[in-house]
Amino acid sequence: MRFGVIAAGVAAVMIAGSAMAHEGVEARQKLMKSIVGNVKAIGAVVKGQSTESMADVARRAGEIKMDADNMGGVFGDQVHVENANGVRTTASPTIWANWSDFFKLGQDMEAAAATLQVTAAGGDMEAVKGAFGAMTKTCGACHKPYRVKKAK
Ligand code: HEC
Secondary structure, three states: OHHHHHHHHHHHHHHHHHHHHHHHHHHHHHHHHHHHHHHHHHHHHHOOOOOOOHHHHHHHHHHHHHHHHHHHHHHHOOOOOOOHHHOOOOEOOHHHHOHHHHHHHHHHHHHHHHHHHHHHHHOOHHHHHHHHHHHHHHHHHHHHHHEOOOOO
Protein backbone atom coordinates (compact mmCIF):
# COMPACT_ATOMS: atom_id res chain seq x y z
CA MET A 1 0.00 0.00 0.00
CA ARG A 2 2.68 2.38 0.99
CA PHE A 3 4.66 1.49 -2.15
CA GLY A 4 1.56 2.08 -4.22
CA VAL A 5 1.15 5.56 -2.83
CA ILE A 6 4.75 6.44 -3.59
CA ALA A 7 4.45 5.04 -7.11
CA ALA A 8 1.33 7.13 -7.71
CA GLY A 9 3.22 10.17 -6.48
CA VAL A 10 6.07 9.53 -8.89
CA ALA A 11 3.60 9.08 -11.76
CA ALA A 12 1.95 12.41 -10.91
CA VAL A 13 5.31 14.16 -10.96
CA MET A 14 6.13 12.62 -14.32
CA ILE A 15 2.83 13.76 -15.82
CA ALA A 16 3.38 17.27 -14.47
CA GLY A 17 6.86 17.20 -15.99
CA SER A 18 5.67 16.33 -19.48
CA ALA A 19 2.89 18.90 -19.36
CA MET A 20 5.50 21.50 -18.50
CA ALA A 21 7.72 20.40 -21.35
CA HIS A 22 4.83 20.80 -23.74
CA GLU A 23 3.96 24.25 -22.42
CA GLY A 24 7.61 25.25 -22.42
CA VAL A 25 8.04 24.44 -26.10
CA GLU A 26 4.76 26.15 -26.98
CA ALA A 27 5.64 29.26 -25.00
CA ARG A 28 8.94 29.77 -26.78
CA GLN A 29 7.44 29.07 -30.21
CA LYS A 30 4.65 31.54 -29.44
CA LEU A 31 7.24 34.14 -28.47
CA MET A 32 9.15 33.58 -31.71
CA LYS A 33 5.91 33.84 -33.72
CA SER A 34 5.17 37.16 -32.05
CA ILE A 35 8.66 38.36 -33.02
CA VAL A 36 8.37 37.25 -36.64
CA GLY A 37 4.91 38.88 -36.93
CA ASN A 38 6.42 42.22 -36.01
CA VAL A 39 9.45 41.66 -38.23
CA LYS A 40 7.20 41.00 -41.25
CA ALA A 41 5.09 44.08 -40.56
CA ILE A 42 8.17 46.30 -40.22
CA GLY A 43 9.66 44.70 -43.35
CA ALA A 44 6.57 45.73 -45.30
CA VAL A 45 6.94 49.35 -44.17
CA VAL A 46 10.61 49.37 -45.12
CA LYS A 47 9.73 48.02 -48.58
CA GLY A 48 7.00 50.63 -49.01
CA GLN A 49 4.31 47.94 -49.02
CA SER A 50 2.44 49.02 -45.94
CA THR A 51 0.23 51.86 -44.79
CA GLU A 52 1.75 51.69 -41.32
CA SER A 53 3.68 54.66 -39.99
CA MET A 54 7.08 55.12 -38.40
CA ALA A 55 5.27 55.26 -35.07
CA ASP A 56 4.01 51.72 -35.78
CA VAL A 57 7.55 50.62 -36.58
CA ALA A 58 8.76 52.08 -33.29
CA ARG A 59 5.94 50.37 -31.38
CA ARG A 60 6.66 47.01 -33.05
CA ALA A 61 10.39 47.34 -32.42
CA GLY A 62 9.50 47.95 -28.78
CA GLU A 63 7.47 44.73 -28.76
CA ILE A 64 10.39 42.79 -30.22
CA LYS A 65 12.60 44.28 -27.53
CA MET A 66 10.17 43.09 -24.86
CA ASP A 67 9.93 39.63 -26.40
CA ALA A 68 13.73 39.47 -26.45
CA ASP A 69 13.73 40.43 -22.81
CA ASN A 70 11.39 37.52 -22.09
CA MET A 71 13.55 34.98 -23.88
CA GLY A 72 15.54 34.13 -20.80
CA GLY A 73 12.28 33.20 -19.11
CA VAL A 74 10.75 30.99 -21.77
CA PHE A 75 13.99 29.23 -22.60
CA GLY A 76 15.48 29.39 -19.13
CA ASP A 77 13.27 26.73 -17.60
CA GLN A 78 15.64 24.17 -19.10
CA VAL A 79 12.72 22.41 -20.73
CA HIS A 80 14.31 20.95 -23.80
CA VAL A 81 12.41 17.71 -24.03
CA GLU A 82 11.85 17.31 -27.72
CA ASN A 83 8.50 16.93 -29.39
CA ALA A 84 6.50 16.69 -26.17
CA ASN A 85 2.79 16.03 -26.57
CA GLY A 86 2.80 16.50 -30.32
CA VAL A 87 4.59 19.85 -30.16
CA ARG A 88 7.71 19.60 -32.27
CA THR A 89 10.67 21.67 -31.22
CA THR A 90 13.54 22.92 -33.33
CA ALA A 91 15.53 24.10 -30.31
CA SER A 92 18.92 22.45 -30.10
CA PRO A 93 19.77 20.86 -26.74
CA THR A 94 23.13 22.65 -27.00
CA ILE A 95 21.30 25.85 -25.93
CA TRP A 96 21.36 24.67 -22.35
CA ALA A 97 24.97 23.57 -22.50
CA ASN A 98 25.98 27.02 -23.85
CA TRP A 99 23.50 29.09 -21.92
CA SER A 100 25.57 32.28 -21.54
CA ASP A 101 26.33 32.36 -25.26
CA PHE A 102 22.67 31.79 -26.14
CA PHE A 103 21.62 34.44 -23.66
CA LYS A 104 24.07 36.92 -25.17
CA LEU A 105 22.63 36.35 -28.65
CA GLY A 106 19.22 37.15 -27.18
CA GLN A 107 20.64 40.34 -25.69
CA ASP A 108 22.09 41.26 -29.08
CA MET A 109 18.59 41.05 -30.55
CA GLU A 110 17.21 43.11 -27.70
CA ALA A 111 19.84 45.82 -28.24
CA ALA A 112 19.26 45.85 -32.00
CA ALA A 113 15.50 46.15 -31.47
CA ALA A 114 16.09 49.04 -29.04
CA THR A 115 18.22 50.81 -31.66
CA LEU A 116 15.50 50.26 -34.26
CA GLN A 117 12.89 51.66 -31.90
CA VAL A 118 14.90 54.85 -31.34
CA THR A 119 15.76 55.14 -35.04
CA ALA A 120 12.11 54.78 -36.07
CA ALA A 121 11.16 57.49 -33.60
CA GLY A 122 13.65 59.69 -35.50
CA GLY A 123 11.66 59.05 -38.69
CA ASP A 124 14.53 58.71 -41.21
CA MET A 125 13.62 55.85 -43.57
CA GLU A 126 17.18 55.15 -44.71
CA ALA A 127 18.39 54.92 -41.12
CA VAL A 128 15.43 52.68 -40.26
CA LYS A 129 16.31 50.37 -43.14
CA GLY A 130 19.83 50.03 -41.77
CA ALA A 131 18.70 49.42 -38.20
CA PHE A 132 16.09 46.91 -39.38
CA GLY A 133 18.67 45.03 -41.45
CA ALA A 134 21.02 44.91 -38.48
CA MET A 135 18.26 43.57 -36.26
CA THR A 136 17.24 40.78 -38.63
CA LYS A 137 20.87 39.64 -38.73
CA THR A 138 20.59 38.78 -35.04
CA CYS A 139 17.89 36.18 -35.84
CA GLY A 140 20.19 34.11 -38.03
CA ALA A 141 23.09 34.58 -35.63
CA CYS A 142 21.14 32.55 -33.07
CA HIS A 143 19.15 30.23 -35.34
CA LYS A 144 22.24 28.98 -37.11
CA PRO A 145 23.95 27.49 -34.06
CA TYR A 146 20.89 26.79 -31.93
CA ARG A 147 18.15 25.43 -34.14
CA VAL A 148 17.90 21.95 -35.52
CA LYS A 149 15.70 20.64 -38.28
CA LYS A 150 12.17 19.95 -37.16
CA ALA A 151 11.73 16.27 -36.39
CA LYS A 152 9.10 14.66 -38.59
C1 HEC B 1 18.95 33.88 -28.90
C2 HEC B 1 18.43 33.00 -29.91
C3 HEC B 1 17.39 33.43 -30.90
C4 HEC B 1 17.23 34.67 -31.48
C5 HEC B 1 18.05 35.94 -31.31
C6 HEC B 1 16.09 34.53 -32.37
N1 HEC B 1 15.58 33.26 -32.32
FE1 HEC B 1 13.95 32.58 -33.33
N2 HEC B 1 14.20 30.74 -32.47
C7 HEC B 1 15.19 30.39 -31.59
C8 HEC B 1 15.03 29.00 -31.20
C9 HEC B 1 15.91 28.23 -30.25
C10 HEC B 1 13.89 28.51 -31.87
C11 HEC B 1 13.26 27.11 -31.77
C12 HEC B 1 12.17 27.10 -30.68
C13 HEC B 1 11.52 25.74 -30.51
O1 HEC B 1 11.06 25.14 -31.52
O2 HEC B 1 11.45 25.25 -29.39
C14 HEC B 1 13.40 29.63 -32.67
C15 HEC B 1 12.28 29.58 -33.48
C16 HEC B 1 11.83 30.59 -34.30
C17 HEC B 1 10.67 30.50 -35.17
C18 HEC B 1 9.79 29.26 -35.36
C19 HEC B 1 8.72 29.23 -34.28
C20 HEC B 1 7.83 28.00 -34.39
O3 HEC B 1 6.61 28.17 -34.42
O4 HEC B 1 8.32 26.87 -34.44
C21 HEC B 1 10.55 31.72 -35.80
C22 HEC B 1 9.49 32.13 -36.81
C23 HEC B 1 11.62 32.58 -35.31
N3 HEC B 1 12.38 31.87 -34.39
C24 HEC B 1 11.82 33.88 -35.70
C25 HEC B 1 12.83 34.71 -35.21
C26 HEC B 1 13.09 36.06 -35.69
C27 HEC B 1 12.31 36.75 -36.79
C28 HEC B 1 14.15 36.53 -34.97
C29 HEC B 1 14.85 37.86 -35.07
C30 HEC B 1 14.13 39.09 -35.05
C31 HEC B 1 14.56 35.46 -34.05
N4 HEC B 1 13.75 34.39 -34.23
C32 HEC B 1 15.61 35.57 -33.17
C33 HEC B 1 16.20 31.21 -31.13
C34 HEC B 1 16.37 32.55 -31.45
